[in-house]
Amino acid sequence: MGTISRSWSFKKIFAIVFVVFAISGEFVAGYYRPSPWRYAHATFYGDETGSETMGGACGYGNLFNSGYGLDTAALSTTLFKDGYGCGQCFQIVCVNSKHCNYGRPSTVVTATNLCPPNWYQDSNNGGWCNPPRTHFDMAKPAFMKLAYWRAGIIPVAYRRVPCKRSGGMRFQFQGNAYWLLVFVMNVGGAGDIKSMAVKGSRTNWISMSHNWGASYQAFSTLYGQSLSFRVTSYTTGETVYAWNVAPANWNAGKTYNSGANFR
Secondary structure: OOOOOOOOOHHHHHHHOOOEEOOOOEEEOOEEEOOOOEEEEEEEEOOOOOHHHOOOOOOOOOOOOOOOOOOEEEEOHHHHHHHOOOOOEEEEEEOOOOOEOOOOOEEEEEEEEEOOOOOOOEOOEEOOOOOOOOEEEEEHHHHOOOEOHHHOOEEEEEEEEOEOOOOOOEEEEEEEOOEEEEEEEOOOEOOOOOEEEEEEOOOOEEEEEEOOOOEEEEOOOOOOOOEEEEEEOOOOOOEEEEEEEEOOOOOOOOEEEOOOOOO
16 A cells, blocks of 8 residues: 655655644645555444444434435444544555455545444454454445455455545534534544534633534523634644634524535
8 A cells, every 4th residue: 555655855845844743644734634554354334225324423413414425434442532533534445355346446434433342252253343453334335335245344454534525514503502512514634523612702712522422512601692613623633713603593403504624
């Protein structure tokens, strides 16, 4: 597998000053870059319809409505990182298996769920998602892009890649007038979130705490105010401001689109 090629021109050397290296990828001059290739294994869950993949530990709900479709995967605990892995994108290739599809095509999936440990089974015989294993439990249609489904489990090469999203981040509201719970979807760049803050039209910035998956909460009276959000990436540390996302008459249960996103 290849890595990112670099030439040692003055322009490239200058750019390296601005590189922030992360465990699973790179952030270069405002753009997320693919990580090196690593090795893991992959299985699948559900059937060809993907109905069993809806919902999930990240809280994205109906994955068609959320824009993720069936190119998704549940991550083992090591990759899931208590929900901070939600939204990350991975390019996966089947390797070293007679079940790999011809030409060994790759596919890109978004992390939308947790593959929990199974402590009743050995990590090499059924407990595929037991720590410290890195493992992808893919939606069956995504798995079938890589290999024959009867294989059950396949060795794969994978790398983090930029999440290519159309439009801005989407903020789905839950809660009530005194407790705002926000699920963040369609996140570009590294795809993940480390922290958030909300600003009402009559307040300063209010830090939001991580609830679960890709959701953040604020225990504040914010109804009747237009709302803006400050979102920081878990992988890169970059911060993006989404101004005036929701109008003053916002309601729980609705999703509000922004024009802001990571690259």
